[in-house]
Structure formats: C-alpha cells, structure tokens
Amino acid sequence: MAPAFDTQPVAAPRLRVGRWRAAGLAAVLIVYLAATAYIAHTDLGLQSLVLVAAVFGILAISLDLVAGMLGLYSLGQGGFFGIGAYATTILANDYGWNVFGLLVLVLAATALIGMAVGAMSLRVSGLYFAITTFIFTLVLTVLATDMVTVTGGLQGLLGPAFPDFPASLEWLGTPLVWCIMLALLACLGLVWNIRHSPLYPILLSIRDAEPFAEAAGARTAAIKVGVFGVSAAMAGGAGWLFSFLGVVSPSQFDWSVSLNVLVMVLIGGINTSIGPVVGAMFVSMFPNVVNINPWLQEIVYGALSILAITRLPDGVVGIARRALARRAGEIAPAADAAAEALPAALDTAASPASPKDSEVIVECRGIEFGYGLGPKVLRNVDLAVRRGHIHGLIGPNGSGKSTLANVISGGLTPHAGEVLLKGTRVDGLPASSRSRLGLRRTFQAAQLVKELTPTQNVMVGLFDRVPRIIGRAPFWPMLASGRRDLAAMQRRAGEALSLVGAGDWAVRQVADVPHGIEQLTQLASVCVAGPDIIVLDEPATGLSAKEVRHLAAILANLKTQGVTMIIIEHQTRFLFPLCDRVTVLNAGEVILTGSADEVRADPVVRQVYLGE
Known part of the structure; x- marks a missing residue:
C-alpha cells in the first residue's frame, strides 16, 4: 500500500507566488x-x-x-x-x-x-x-x-x-x-x-x-x-x-428561465469562475441597455446569443483566458524526451520489496459473465495471480480479456463466481472500494481529462490517499492544511511523472501531448497511489518501438518494488519477457495457464492465438 501521505514545507518561490496572489x-x-x-x-x-x-x-x-x-x-x-x-x-x-x-x-x-x-x-x-x-x-x-x-x-x-x-x-x-x-x-x-x-x-x-x-x-x-x-x-x-x-x-x-440561464453560462464561458456572471449581466441588462422596439429587441438578442454560442464556444471569458495562455505559452519538449529521461527516473525508484511468491493476491473462481441476452463472454474462468508476479492475459480478439479485467477491477459484476483481493471477496463491491484494497488500473484508451495538465490528472490518483478532500474543498485555499496537502500532492504527482519519464510534459495540457505521453500519464496516475496491484489493459497500444521498450523498463522496475501486475496485451514480444505466468483465453474460456515458454510451446495456443 501507499506510504502515509506526507507534507513538507512549501518552497520559497511558491510562497512568493502565493503572497502575490493573495495581494x-x-x-x-x-x-x-x-x-x-x-x-x-x-x-x-x-x-x-x-x-x-x-x-x-x-x-x-x-x-x-x-x-x-x-x-x-x-x-x-x-x-x-x-x-x-x-x-x-x-x-x-x-x-x-x-x-x-x-x-x-x-x-x-x-x-x-x-x-x-x-x-x-x-x-x-x-x-x-x-x-x-x-x-x-x-x-x-x-x-x-x-x-x-x-x-x-x-x-x-x-x-x-x-x-x-x-x-x-x-x-x-x-x-x-x-x-x-x-x-x-x-x-x-x-x-x-x-x-x-x-x-x-x-x-x-x-x-x-x-x-x-x-x-x-x-x-x-x-x-x-x-x-x-x-x-x-x-x-x-x-x-x-x-x-x-x-x-x-x-x-x-x-422553462424559458432555465434556458436563459444556460445561455448566460454559454455566453460568459462554461466552466469559468466569472463567466456565468458576465453572461448574466449581458442577458439581464440587454433589454434595458438596448431600448428599442420589443419585437426587434428579441430578434437582436436571439441573433447575438446564437452568434456568441456558435462563434465563441468557450465564451467571452474562455476566449480571454486562452489568449492570455497563448501569450504565456511554453515551448513543448521534444517528443523523445520521455524515453531519454528513463535512466534518471529509474534511479529514483524505491528499494526492492521482498514479495511472498506463494501468496495468491488476486483470485477469480468460476467467473461467468455475458452482455444482455447474448452468449456468455466468460465461462467458468479461474485465475490465480501471486503477489509480486507479472501475470499476462492473452487471447484473440473477443476472447474476454478486457471483460475479465473489468470484472477484476470492479467495472463489471459477474453473473456467477467470486473475485478475491488479498483473500477478501470483492465481486459485489464497486471499483471505488477496490482501490482502497490497493488495486488500480489503466485503460486501453487513456482515460484522462484533456483540458488538465498531466500533473493535475496524476493528482486524481491520490483522491483516496488524502483525507477529507470533499469536505475541505469549499475552503481549501483558506486552510493551512489544504495548502500543505495541495503542495504535497503536486510534488508527489511530479515525482510519479518523473518516475515514468514524462516529467518534461508536466505543465502542458493533455490535449497537447503525444499519445505515448498520455499512456505514461495514465500509468503515473496509478503509480502515484503506491498500489499493490495494477491491472493494465493493452498498455502498449499505439506506442512506437522505442516507447514500448521504455514501457517495458518501467514495468520491470515496478516489479522490483513488489507491485503485482495483470497485463492484457497482444504484443507477445513485449509481454512474454516480463511475465512470470501467462493465462490464455479463447471464446471466454481459459485454455492454458503457464510460463511464457510453456505457453509459447503449446500447440493449442499456437493454433488459436499465434495462428500456427
């Protein structure tokens, strides 16, 4: 599990910025x-x-x-x-x-x-x-x-x-x-x-x-x-x-008032602090400021509203904020910066843990699942993952790999069978409860907020590691504990990004970073919480050969720290050298679990998966 959430004194430059902001x-x-x-x-x-x-x-x-x-x-x-x-x-x-x-x-x-x-x-x-x-x-x-x-x-x-x-x-x-x-x-x-x-x-x-x-x-x-x-x-x-x-x-x-309020928000700028007030001033004051024939006034108001919403989708405040951001814009780092930063990132890793190889940390027993009235996607699936191991899940498209990952992580509830984490049955618990047991996951298509920076996205991973985030949020900047915790979260997020080699992209919006950095940001958001178990759904999808090698080095480093991983992947050249055990699925059933060499040599696997 993650270490206790620590705080350190805020750096002097940050204090100076805080004083200027307060002034x-x-x-x-x-x-x-x-x-x-x-x-x-x-x-x-x-x-x-x-x-x-x-x-x-x-x-x-x-x-x-x-x-x-x-x-x-x-x-x-x-x-x-x-x-x-x-x-x-x-x-x-x-x-x-x-x-x-x-x-x-x-x-x-x-x-x-x-x-x-x-x-x-x-x-x-x-x-x-x-x-x-x-x-x-x-x-x-x-x-x-x-x-x-x-x-x-x-x-x-x-x-x-x-x-x-x-x-x-x-x-x-x-x-x-x-x-x-x-x-x-x-x-x-x-x-x-x-x-x-x-x-x-x-x-x-x-x-x-x-x-x-x-x-x-x-x-x-x-x-x-x-x-x-x-x-x-x-x-x-x-x-x-x-x-x-x-x-x-x-x-x-x-209902027209509710619609007018929506227009206020869109004109001023949705998801901005003062944008709704700017829009409210325009909508409520327009009839008094533009004192003309009421019929013509409605036409002018409607035309201006349509023009503002269609031509200024970010609203007045959003446009102004974007213009200021462009003036203060930064030069993007080179696309290969992440891969080049890998050695330094690995040097900062924690010391290796000593996992108990005999302990089963994730177990599935007789899992059955199907979507709607269609055929079952998973049929009597058994899976046992030992602590500290990297366990691969492979199989042809439609074999049930991602469905099994969702069942393990809490995205889906099995129709029959049991899921156990650290000996605790969790198949009836949501994903949010499983994260408290040390389970985190990534997604095949990176699930991130495009308008936020990688640092802010990684901070999401600390949600259940920091006490009373929701209760303190309405007063956060006013609380000394809030300012300390926020600084500590930003520091931890920066360290996690550096660990995966994406530190140079920490302050850019995710919408502006390459696909490989998105995948690394997603991995950092998982690592920042210090999980015991990570489920990775096709983490190498869309990566270049250099980025795949970089990812393999990161996962190998995580294993030395005692992290258990379940990896769903099609690229066996990337997966097999990492894995302690591999499970092969076909048509929702387990056809083999063994070492990478055993799986590679099995004639049934070679026929249904490797096409030989």
Whole structure:
C-alpha cells in the first residue's frame, strides 16, 4: 500500500507566488466592496438593474457548477429558483416567519429536493438528463399557475420587504444591495475555492473520464448527487434573494428561465469562475441597455446569443483566458524526451520489496459473465495471480480479456463466481472500494481529462490517499492544511511523472501531448497511489518501438518494488519477457495457464492465438 501521505514545507518561490496572489485577491475584494458601497447609495433604477443581474449571476453560477464541472446540463434551475422565491414570499407574508430563518430553510429544502431529483435523474445522462430536469421545472410552473389561492396564479404575489439596517449601520446605504452583492461574492468564492482544490480534477474526471475517477477511489454517483444538491441550494438561495425585488410569479421561473440561464453560462464561458456572471449581466441588462422596439429587441438578442454560442464556444471569458495562455505559452519538449529521461527516473525508484511468491493476491473462481441476452463472454474462468508476479492475459480478439479485467477491477459484476483481493471477496463491491484494497488500473484508451495538465490528472490518483478532500474543498485555499496537502500532492504527482519519464510534459495540457505521453500519464496516475496491484489493459497500444521498450523498463522496475501486475496485451514480444505466468483465453474460456515458454510451446495456443 501507499506510504502515509506526507507534507513538507512549501518552497520559497511558491510562497512568493502565493503572497502575490493573495495581494491581488485583496485588491479585487476592495474594489468589489467599493463598487457595492457606490451601488448601495445610488438611485433605485440602477440598483434594480444591478441586483437583478447579480441574482441571475448566482443562478448561472449554480448551473455552471454542475454543467461545467460535471457535464450535467440541468434545466431544473428555474424550478429550484421558484421554490426559494415562493417559499420565502408565502411563509414571510402569510405566516410572519423571519426572512433569515427562511434562508436556512430554503437552502436545506432545495438541497434535499435537488439531491432527490439528482438521484432519480442521474440514472440517465446527456439529453435525457436535461429532459428530466426540464419536466421537473414544467411541473412546478403548472402548480404555481393553477394553485391560485396559494400562489396568486399568473398575477403572482408581492414579495416581502427586506429588513432595514439598524440605526448605527444606516450609513452603509440600501441593505438589500449589500445582501445580494455579498451573496454573489460568497458564491464566487465557493466556486473559486473548489477550482483551486484537489476536488476540481476529480469533478472533471467524473465529467470526461468517469471510469478513471472510479478506479481512483471516487464514489462518482454520490459526488454527482452531492454537487447537484449544492447547485440546487444555490439556485434556491437566488430565489430567496429575488423575492425581495418585487413580484413573484410563474413566468419568472418557467422553462424559458432555465434556458436563459444556460445561455448566460454559454455566453460568459462554461466552466469559468466569472463567466456565468458576465453572461448574466449581458442577458439581464440587454433589454434595458438596448431600448428599442420589443419585437426587434428579441430578434437582436436571439441573433447575438446564437452568434456568441456558435462563434465563441468557450465564451467571452474562455476566449480571454486562452489568449492570455497563448501569450504565456511554453515551448513543448521534444517528443523523445520521455524515453531519454528513463535512466534518471529509474534511479529514483524505491528499494526492492521482498514479495511472498506463494501468496495468491488476486483470485477469480468460476467467473461467468455475458452482455444482455447474448452468449456468455466468460465461462467458468479461474485465475490465480501471486503477489509480486507479472501475470499476462492473452487471447484473440473477443476472447474476454478486457471483460475479465473489468470484472477484476470492479467495472463489471459477474453473473456467477467470486473475485478475491488479498483473500477478501470483492465481486459485489464497486471499483471505488477496490482501490482502497490497493488495486488500480489503466485503460486501453487513456482515460484522462484533456483540458488538465498531466500533473493535475496524476493528482486524481491520490483522491483516496488524502483525507477529507470533499469536505475541505469549499475552503481549501483558506486552510493551512489544504495548502500543505495541495503542495504535497503536486510534488508527489511530479515525482510519479518523473518516475515514468514524462516529467518534461508536466505543465502542458493533455490535449497537447503525444499519445505515448498520455499512456505514461495514465500509468503515473496509478503509480502515484503506491498500489499493490495494477491491472493494465493493452498498455502498449499505439506506442512506437522505442516507447514500448521504455514501457517495458518501467514495468520491470515496478516489479522490483513488489507491485503485482495483470497485463492484457497482444504484443507477445513485449509481454512474454516480463511475465512470470501467462493465462490464455479463447471464446471466454481459459485454455492454458503457464510460463511464457510453456505457453509459447503449446500447440493449442499456437493454433488459436499465434495462428500456427
């Protein structure tokens, strides 16, 4: 297993960068508060314009939290928005509830409703998820329209009055301005903190490469439901704020509002900290700034929105960020840098372990599996892998090799039989639970987040090695322990990349690195956790001869450290010299397990696999 997660003092250059960043954030905060003070003392017309934009900015941030970070395009934000506004208005006006007590109630209620809706909706994905959340908003709109005695029907209800400042604070100006602007600041701070925490790469890996996140120990379904609950609570809080701005009616929360919020996110820049706020300012202020014929105004707004979404897919903020990145761009290292770095990488390896060769660490007993109503892919498969061994799995295409790897690693549940890791039965456990037993895996097609750097992708592998990542994420940069752990994770990720010879590519986006570096990054994300068992699914696919030799040296080095490996591979010239034992599959059945020489000499294997 991995050694205890250690932290070391942060280097002086990093401290200097941190101080400059803190100074910059302090300056931005001062400007923001000064602008808020100005708005709090200005005329009601400007206040109304800014506050509506700020409330919709919070609503857009709530959508970007799930759409940008998890790829869940929710059309239910208008529904949660309406729940917050109606609950506040009805309970404050009709029952005299304290509005700040109602804020707590609204946040809790919308979070719970959001988690329930999320748990049901997350059974589907993509367009079907959007349709499910759209129906949720549609049902709430119909209820708000038809329950006239409670909601006021189409005419709506007059929202409650926001409490005044005490006499000693009247000099601050309009209290609602401070409340809404500070709420917007808090939401921006929450999102900014998450983006600068180790949870952010995990969320993006769930969005783009969910099997990768699961293999690293992330309970992806629970994380999705939890984040969706936070997003719903944020939308409900926006509804609480909106209730103080005037009339609350169904037209302000229907499906078109959810669609407009999505447009805000796309125009400003999806998965950016301030992009949703920029988009909200454009959408909410456009009718007031462009004061022309309403019919023509709608046409101009629609045309500009379509133009922005189609021509600027990264949004306004995304385009600006990309331009700045180009100006600060780095020169890519040579394509052969990884292979040339191998000797130095191997010199830093840990001292060899002394495995107990007699101990079976991975065992499959009578595994049966099939997809749907088709024929069985695995038939009564038995497999025993000893500690510290490299065990090869070979066979023709369609023989069940990758399916068996998925059964061992938790991606698939066998229909019959048992899977044991270190003597513990795990065939009923998900992949995230098996990672805690020291099992990690790679994939034939590298499962990585293209927009992140190799370092950030490798940090995903440390998810279950660092305590309380999820709980600390909303406050991560503010916590001394968070800053220490992040620095330690970055250092460990850099060491893992150097170990596999990809250290020169650590700061470039994965989308910009060669295929071989992608494969090495995937291997580094596994090695960084210090696993006992690694399952590698065709790791040499697409590699050049030089890269294959480099990979073989890395795997041989891992074996000297006592790591057990199960390797699925077609390239027997690469695989056989590494393996202690080889299992041959054909049509879902084991036809032979033996040494590489025994497998190579067996006439049945030569016929069904080697074609002789």
